[in-house]
Amino acid sequence: MIAPLDAVLDPVARTRGVRAVVLAAEDDGVPVHAISQTDVDAETLTALGCRLYRSARLASERAGFGASSIMHVEAEGGQVVVARAGRDAGALVLIILADGDANTGALRLVLARAATAAAEAA
Amino acid sequence: MSDEIRRLSDALASDPASLAFVPLADALRRGGQADVALRVVLRGLERHAYNADAHDVAARIYVDMGERERAKDEWEMALKIAAGHVGALRGLGFLAFQRGDLSTAERHLRDAADRAPHDAGIRMALDRLHAMRVPESHSNGATPAPAPSRVTYAVAEPLGELLIDANGLVLAGELRDESGADVSASVGAELTGVRAEAEQALARLGLGAWRALSIDAASAAVGLAPAPNGAVTLVAAGPGTAPGLFRRHLQRARQRAVSFFEATV
Numbered sequence: 210m211i212a213p214l215d216a217v218l219d220p221v222a223r224t225r226g227v228r229a230v231v232l233a234a235e236d237d238g239v240p241v242h243a244i245s246q247t248d249v250d251a252e253t254l255t256a257l258g259c260r261l262y263r264s265a266r267l268a269s270e271r272a273g274f275g276a277s278s279i280m281h282v283e284a285e286g287g288q289v290v291v292a293r294a295g296r297d298a299g300a301l302v303l304i305i306l307a308d309g310d311a312n313t314g315a316l317r318l319v320l321a322r323a324a325t326a327a328a329e330a331a
Numbered sequence: 332m333s334d335e336i337r338r339l340s341d342a343l344a345s346d347p348a349s350l351a352f353v354p355l356a357d358a359l360r361r362g363g364q365a366d367v368a369l370r371v372v373l374r375g376l377e378r379h380a381y382n383a384d385a386h387d388v389a390a391r392i393y394v395d396m397g398e399r400e401r402a403k404d405e406w407e408m409a410l411k412i413a414a415g416h417v418g419a420l421r422g423l424g425f426l427a428f429q430r431g432d433l434s435t436a437e438r439h440l441r442d443a444a445d446r447a448p449h450d451a452g453i454r455m456a457l458d459r460l461h462a463m464r465v466p467e468s469h470s471n472g473a474t475p476a477p478a479p480s481r482v483t484y485a486v487a488e489p490l491g492e493l494l495i496d497a498n499g500l501v502l503a504g505e506l507r508d509e510s511g512a513d514v515s516a517s518v519g520a521e522l523t524g525v526r527a528e529a530e531q532a533l534a535r536l537g538l539g540a541w542r543a544l545s546i547d548a549a550s551a552a553v554g555l556a557p558a559p560n561g562a563v564t565l566v567a568a569g570p571g572t573a574p575g576l577f578r579r580h581l582q583r584a585r586q587r588a589v590s591f592f593e594a595t596v
Contacts, residue, residue, distance in 0.1 A: 257532040264528045265546050272521040273508055274567070275549025282529055285539030289532075306536070317574065 213330040214242040221303070221319045226311025228287070231255045231304045232294070232327055235263060241301065249306060254289075258304035262291040279317065285309065292320045295328035303327060333362060343371075348378060350385075357388045365395045383413035390422050399426055417447045421456075428460065436460060446594070448494070448587030449503040489568045489580050490551060494588050495519040497561030503591055506567055522555060523563045543581055545574075554581040558588035 214232060221230040222244040229245030231254060238259035243251040266277045282289045287309050294301040303324050307316055339355035352375030359368035372389045379385055390405035403426055409419035424439030437460055444453045491506030499520045506515045529541050545554040551567045554577060558564045564584040568577050 254536065257535055261525075261528050261532045265522075265525050265544070268521040268525050269546050269548045269553060272518040272553075273514060274546070274551045274553055277546045277548045279547040280544070281546075282533065282544045283542040284533045285542065287536075287538045289536070289538070314574070 214327070215244075217323050217326045217330055218242060218244045218303075221305060221323045224307075224311070224315055224319050226308040227305055227316070228308065229254055229304075229306040230323075231258070233259055233302055233304060235259050235293070235300055235302045245306075254304060254306050258289055258291050258306075259302060261289075262293075262302055262304075266293075279320070281313070281317070283309070288313070288316070290316050290320055292324040294324040301327055333358070336362065350375075350379065350382065352379075353382065353385050353388055356385075356392065360388065360392050360395060365392055368392050369396070381412050383409040383416045383419070386412065387416065387418040387422065390419070394422070394425075399429070402426065415442065415446050417443050417450070417453075420446070421450075421453060424456065428456075433460060445583070445586055446590050448492075448584075448591055489566050489572075489584075491515075491567050492580075492584050492587075493519050493565040494558060494584075494591055495523050495563050495565060499523045502562065504565075506565075518567070519565060522553065522565055526555060526557075526563055543578075545577065545581070552577050554578075554584075556581050556585045556588075558585060559592040562588065562592075564588040 218230050218232060221227060229243065229249040229251055231243040231245070231251055232241045233239060233255045234241060238256040240251055240255045243255070245251045245254070261282070262280050265280045269275070269277045278293055280291045288307050288311065290305040290307070292303045294303055303320055305316055305320055336355065336358050339351050339358060342351040343349060343355055352371050356368045356372035356375070359371060369389070369392045372385055372392060376382070376385050376389065386405045386409040390402040390409070393399070393402035393405060402422065406419040406422040406426075409416045410423075413419075420439045420443035424436045424443060427433070427436035427439060437457070440453055440457050440460065444450070444457060447453060491504065493504040493506055493515055494502045496502050501515045501519050504515065505513065506518050508514045525544065529544050533539065533541050541557060543554060543556045545552065547570070549570065551570055552572050554566045556564050564581075564587070566577070566580050566584045568580060
């Protein structure tokens with residue numbers, strides 16, 4: 210399963226400004242597959258990204274907005290984008306860590322494509 | 332004579348140099364006594380020529396009398412005295428709207444809305460303006476006149492906007508669900524809890540302070556951004572709202588939050 214997932218994550222990792230991309234199971238926050246620069250702790254990114262996404266997703270559902278597909282957090286030193294891959298419970302999520310000046314539109318586009326591909330490959 | 336007018340008249344009589352002439356003139360205007368109101372406010376302006384509120388009231392009286400040019404002069408004077416005077420911005424927007432200058436109307440009303448984000452009247456006026464501007468670009472015969480590019484786009488307005496304090500309590504704004512029920516408090520309480528989570532995660536990832544958090548949900552795009560004093564501003568828009576437009580909505584909400592605290596703290 211690793212080789213197909215490389216094909217899924219590679220286009221994301223090659224996107225300008227992306228420092229790490231991780232595919233993980235939302236529930237346990239453990240990486241299934243990751244491509245990251247050496248200065249990024251992929252496990253920490255996964256754990257925090259999954260936890261934050263789950264909090265935002267549940268809050269959104271309780272607030273009546275329904276299921277969430279993408280969460281995007283912008284900070285002074287970078288941005289984190291999380292997209293759900295698949296609709297089932299225990300679904301996979303894709304997490305991107307990118308530079309603050311990375312093209313947000315490009316990030317969302319490659320992430321959406323990768324989320325679809327990951328749901329099919331997994 | 333109403334109790335309010337009697338009370339204000341007494342106050343002015345006991346202290347002719349006071350600013351009681353401003354609410355008195357406005358009360359007279361609202362009571363349909365435009366001529367008397369005008370005399371009161373003009374007499375007061377002889378002593379307080381640089382009182383922006385007095386010029387604002389004078390302008391309203393002139394509008395009631397049908398003298399729009401004089402009203403415009405008074406509101407422009409109010410703005411010279413107090414840049415960003417909400418009453419003057421709203422009034423100039425109203426005048427521009429009446430003469431069909433929708434771009435100027437929108438500029439003034441947007442300025443007013445930025446300074447008074449909780450003013451439902453201004454927001455309703457803007458909504459009405461937008462409703463008029465979209466069909467405007469598609470009407471008027473087979474060869475429509477070239478229009479500024481901005482009016483060729485239908486701008487989707489947010490579903491609602493909230494300003495929530497550090498304790499999750501709504502400070503300003505309103506959000507309603509599809510049935511029309513006010514869900515401001517529950518949405519505010521649920522989503523502002525995500526703020527602390529985001530701050531912790533970003534700190535541990537070494538990314539510094541957060542600037543915005545947005546969620547694409549099934550029935551809405553929802554965005555949060557930090558506001559002064561530990562508050563959070565929240566914007567909800569339709570699920571199909573373009574991401575770039577949604578970001579602009581969130582930026583404007585942040586600006587309104589800053590204005591809110593400048594005006595109230």
